[in-house]
Amino acid sequence: ISTKTTLAGIHFDNCLMNAAGVYCYDASELNQIQNSMAGTFVTKTGTVTPRTGNQVPRYRATHLGSINSMGLPNKGLQYYMDYISQQQKAVPHKTYFQSIAGFNLAEDEYLLAQIQASDFTGVVELNLSCPNVPGKPQIGYDFETVEKILTRVFEVYRGPLGIKLPPYFDIVHFDQMATILNQFPLAFVNSVNSIGNGLIIDSLSERVTIKPKHGFGGIGGDYLKPTALANVHAFYQRLKPSIQIIGTGGIKSGQDAFEHILCGASMVQVGTALHAEGPQIFARLTAELKTIMYQKGYTTLTDFRGKLNYLD
Numbered sequence: 147i148s149t150k151t152t153l154a155g156i157h158f159d160n161c162l163m164n165a166a167g168v169y170c171y172d173a174s175e176l177n178q179i180q181n182s183m184a185g186t187f188v189t190k191t192g193t194v195t196p197r198t199g200n201q202v203p204r205y206r207a208t209h210l211g212s213i214n215s216m217g218l219p220n221k222g223l224q225y226y227m228d229y230i231s232q233q234q235k236a237v238p239h240k241t242y243f244q245s246i247a248g249f250n251l252a253e254d255e256y257l258l259a260q261i262q263a264s265d266f267t268g269v270v271e272l273n274l275s276c277p278n279v280p281g282k283p284q285i286g287y288d289f290e291t292v293e294k295i296l297t298r299v300f301e302v303y304r305g306p307l308g309i310k311l312p313p314y315f316d317i318v319h320f321d322q323m324a325t326i327l328n329q330f331p332l333a334f335v336n337s338v339n340s341i342g343n344g345l346i347i348d349s350l351s352e353r354v355t356i357k358p359k360h361g362f363g364g365i366g367g368d369y370l371k372p373t374a375l376a377n378v379h380a381f382y383q384r385l386k387p388s389i390q391i392i393g394t395g396g397i398k399s400g401q402d403a404f405e406h407i408l409c410g411a412s413m414v415q416v417g418t419a420l421h422a423e424g425p426q427i428f429a430r431l432t433a434e435l436k437t438i439m440y441q442k443g444y445t446t447l448t449d450f451r452g453k454l455n456y457l458d
């Protein structure tokens with residue numbers, strides 16, 4: 147029984163990995179993912195220059211998930227490029243993901259030019275969905291801008307590249323976005339990022355739980371799972387087969403990972419639960435997923451990927 151997968155024509159021994167932003171801020175955290183059962187890692191979204199991010203407390207977990215308004219704290223793209231360059235030499239049989247975000251088209255181009263000029267042989271994940279930079283909208287909700295960015299991106303960048311999208315909540319939006327995305331040679335679409343601008347409060351103290359943005363932040367965990375599964379399946383149904391799906395959102399058990407794959411995911415990313423449990427979670431999730439596969443008579447992910455049954 148194998149949980150291996152292929153994405154962008156690249157083989158991964160395990161379909162489980164971290165979600166950008168969780169356990170991937172610096173070399174110390176990335177080493178822990180690298181030394182876990184995860185199939186690979188994605189870095190914290192890298193920007194042109196390092197960022198300290200928003201004021202703390204900026205992350206809060208509940209028994210149902212999490213809220214965050216980190217504000218894109220990161221070491222800057224070059225730090226992650228240096229780390230990956232070192233890992234490509236030290237552990238050459240794995241392929242790594244670099245998450246990036248520019249604050250405008252020029253920055254996106256600059257980041258991609260930097261990657262293109264480097265020895266990077268991995269996969270780029272262009273984040274179009276950060277909800278926590280005050281004054282900056284989530285690009286994924288501006289369809290014209292998404293199309294403009296992707297047009298330029300594929301004029302300047304030639305390596306495997308996918309995008310991280312926010313969750314959509316309207317069938318027509320799935321249709322409109324899929325029509326746009328099907329024009330481009332995307333390696334994958336990663337659905338979903340957190341549900342932007344939720345609010346978790348402490349009713350005892352009658353206060354919000356995080357400091358930035360009057361307590362508003364991205365929602366992850368159990369709260370997110372039904373929305374994540376719907377976005378994974380909606381895009382799986384609509385996108386051309388060459389654009390694979392990475393499923394992110396609400397995965398804390400082998401069953402959750404199984405459901406994302408049943409909806410069409412080729413790779414699954416773990417955020418909130420990884421933050422709570424640490425990198426040993428990948429050993430547990432892999433074992434649980436294999437047990438489910440065994441019980442159902444499946445030996446590979448292709449036996450059930452995308453084979454969700456309807457009642458109609």
Ligand SMILES: C=Cc1c(C(=O)O)[nH]c(=O)[nH]c1=O
Binds near residue numbers: 216218247275
């Ligand atoms: C990259 C910024 C993001 C952040 C953040 O750094 O605040 N939080 C999220 O839930 N999703 C993001 O994409």
